[in-house]
Amino acid sequence: MNAAPTPAIEVTDLTVAYDERPVLWDIDWTVPQGVLAAVVGPNGGGKTTLLKAVLGLVRPAAGQALVLGRPYREQRRLVGYVPQRRTVDWDFPTNVLDVVLMGCYGRLGWIRRPGKAEHAQALAALDKVGMVHLARRQISQLSGGQRQRVFLARALVEDAQVYLMDEPFQGVDATTERAIIEVLRDLRAAGRTVVVVHHDLQTVPEYFDWVTLLNVQLMANGPVADVFTEENLRRTYGGRHGLLPIAGSAAGGWPGKP
Amino acid sequence: MSDWLGEHYTLVIVAAGAGLLGVVSGAVGSFAVLRKQSLLGDAISHAALPGIVLAFYLTRSKAPIVLLLGAAGAGWAATLAVLAIVRASRIKYDSALGLTLSVFFGWGLLLLTYVQNPRNVPEASKAGLNTFLFGQAATLLESDVLVMAGLGTAALLLMLLFWKEFKLLSFDPEFGAALGFPIRGLEVLLTSLVVMAIVIGLQAVGVVLMSALVIAPAVAARQWTDRLGRMVLLAALFGAGATVSGAVLSSLSPRLSTGPTTTLCASALVLASLLGAPSRGLVWRRLRQWRQRRQLREARHACLAD
Numbered sequence: 001m002n003a004a005p006t007p008a009i010e011v012t013d014l015t016v017a018y019d020e021r022p023v024l025w026d027i028d029w030t031v032p033q034g035v036l037a038a039v040v041g042p043n044g045g046g047k048t049t050l051l052k053a054v055l056g057l058v059r060p061a062a063g064q065a066l067v068l069g070r071p072y073r074e075q076r077r078l079v080g081y082v083p084q085r086r087t088v089d090w091d092f093p094t095n096v097l098d099v100v101l102m103g104c105y106g107r108l109g110w111i112r113r114p115g116k117a118e119h120a121q122a123l124a125a126l127d128k129v130g131m132v133h134l135a136r137r138q139i140s141q142l143s144g145g146q147r148q149r150v151f152l153a154r155a156l157v158e159d160a161q162v163y164l165m166d167e168p169f170q171g172v173d174a175t176t177e178r179a180i181i182e183v184l185r186d187l188r189a190a191g192r193t194v195v196v197v198h199h200d201l202q203t204v205p206e207y208f209d210w211v212t213l214l215n216v217q218l219m220a221n222g223p224v225a226d227v228f229t230e231e232n233l234r235r236t237y238g239g240r241h242g243l244l245p246i247a248g249s250a251a252g253g254w255p256g257k258p
Numbered sequence: 259m260s261d262w263l264g265e266h267y268t269l270v271i272v273a274a275g276a277g278l279l280g281v282v283s284g285a286v287g288s289f290a291v292l293r294k295q296s297l298l299g300d301a302i303s304h305a306a307l308p309g310i311v312l313a314f315y316l317t318r319s320k321a322p323i324v325l326l327l328g329a330a331g332a333g334w335a336a337t338l339a340v341l342a343i344v345r346a347s348r349i350k351y352d353s354a355l356g357l358t359l360s361v362f363f364g365w366g367l368l369l370l371t372y373v374q375n376p377r378n379v380p381e382a383s384k385a386g387l388n389t390f391l392f393g394q395a396a397t398l399l400e401s402d403v404l405v406m407a408g409l410g411t412a413a414l415l416l417m418l419l420f421w422k423e424f425k426l427l428s429f430d431p432e433f434g435a436a437l438g439f440p441i442r443g444l445e446v447l448l449t450s451l452v453v454m455a456i457v458i459g460l461q462a463v464g465v466v467l468m469s470a471l472v473i474a475p476a477v478a479a480r481q482w483t484d485r486l487g488r489m490v491l492l493a494a495l496f497g498a499g500a501t502v503s504g505a506v507l508s509s510l511s512p513r514l515s516t517g518p519t520t521t522l523c524a525s526a527l528v529l530a531s532l533l534g535a536p537s538r539g540l541v542w543r544r545l546r547q548w549r550q551r552r553q554l555r556e557a558r559h560a561c562l563a564d
Contacts, residue, residue, distance in 0.1 A: 083430070
């Protein structure tokens with residue numbers, strides 16, 4: 001047991017409440033290093049809140065979260081964050097490159113402005129998501145999928161060990177979905193850990209190797225092959241997960257995507 | 259040259275003061291507008307009135323720094339009141355702003371009436387506190403302009419120093435918080451800059467209409483550019499244009515306040531920008547739509563003819 005490497009994320013006894021209504025109840029959650037993990041569950045099940053609690057953006061009523069063995073406050077530089085893209089005003093007067101450069105603000109610290117090195121990093125990140133030709137484009141002129149890729153590029157610039165992404169596949173076109181999953185797989189191949197709030201149950205076995213089922217309480221957590229079962233899904237969604245057909249219990253029984 | 263300066267000394271002082279406050283409120287106001295906090299400026303400026311009158315009443319001095327400190331204190335108190343109301347009750351932000359604005363302004367008018375009664379405060383009749391309602395740029399003295407210049411320069415320098423942090427705060431505060439920036443503290447700093455910009459404009463433009471100078475130049479500038487830096491620069495220029503022309507216009511008639519003339523000049527800039535700005539302006543957008551529709555119609559006719 002002692003020989004096991006430090007988990008990427010380790011949450012213990014976490015409870016979060018908004019106006020006395022618990023959103024997360026007594027969560028013990030561990031994500032090992034080097035996996036591509038999906039967090040799934042019904043709306044209002046606390047998926048976004050779980051990410052925000054790890055990032056210190058909401059104050060928990062109880063419990064703590066460790067990133068690579070230490071509190072988030074000490075590990076900020078090791079964590080990259082992709083918020084839901086509808087949380088910002090895309091009519092803000094700025095361009096793609098400028099938004100991506102924000103990924104290095106944490107490293108730069110106070111007052112220092114991004115220089116040549118940071119511009120090179122931002123362009124490299126844009127290249128990875130296939131957006132380098134749009135670097136000077138005003139952000140209001142981007143499609144939903146392009147905006148999502150800008151946010152992903154901004155997180156890549158953070159050059160983190162652990163990535164937390166909130167619904168990066170929400171409402172994006174097929175091209176963007178393929179581009180994003182390719183980037184995520186590259187990150188995993190480089191030994192990084194990626195945790196993704198996800199809503200499309202069909203693609204879970206294809207895209208991810210670790211899954212967390214969440215509905216206020218932690219319903220299941222483990223390798224997709226072990227815990228992504230019909231019974232766990234029914235417990236999480238209350239029998240209405242709308243995923244058909246369910247054949248057997250293991251991931252092998254899933255209809256492959258064309 | 260020096261003859262000319264001697265002859266027009268008052269006008270030069272007034273124009274310098276007006277231009278200065280236009281630059282500061284235009285630049286700082288850009289961030290307030292982008293953060294959708296335009297009306298916070300309105301609450302702060304109205305709330306400044308009781309602060310000005312109280313500062314005068316307590317010190318019996320009309321030194322600019324005393325009155326401006328009073329204004330800033332009251333403006334800050336109003337901002338805190340808005341935040342406290344939103345946090346402690348179910349009242350929404352816009353209602354909290356409206357409540358705070360009217361309560362502070364009501365107290366301000368009450369105090370002003372009391373202080374201006376010569377039986378209560380004999381020296382008040384000469385203090386000219388009335389000009390703080392609608393503004394009178396012609397009353398600006400060299401000492402006023404010097405204080406305004408000091409405060410204004412400080413506000414602009416702080417804005418340039420924390421440019422990157424303010425941009426992050428305005429675009430994506432949650433991401434900024436995850437990066438470790440103290441977002442609350444940055445909000446307080448930016449709001450303080452808005453308070454400074456408003457306070458230096460109160461004598462020339464007045465508490466009632468000062469918020470127009472925070473909002474209008476920024477709104478007009480946003481029409482012309484898609485870059486934050488250019489927007490702030492342009493808003494500063496628009497702000498100065500509106501205040502200087504407003505001050506000159508109001509000086510043409512002795513009874514005309516500067517607040518209304520400045521606001522009308524700023525509104526003219528907004529109207530022209532809303533209509534005429536190249537890519538966002540209504541005129542050009544309509545023209546583009548009309549052209550596209552005509553092209554579609556012609557293409558369809560060509561198809562049908564085949």
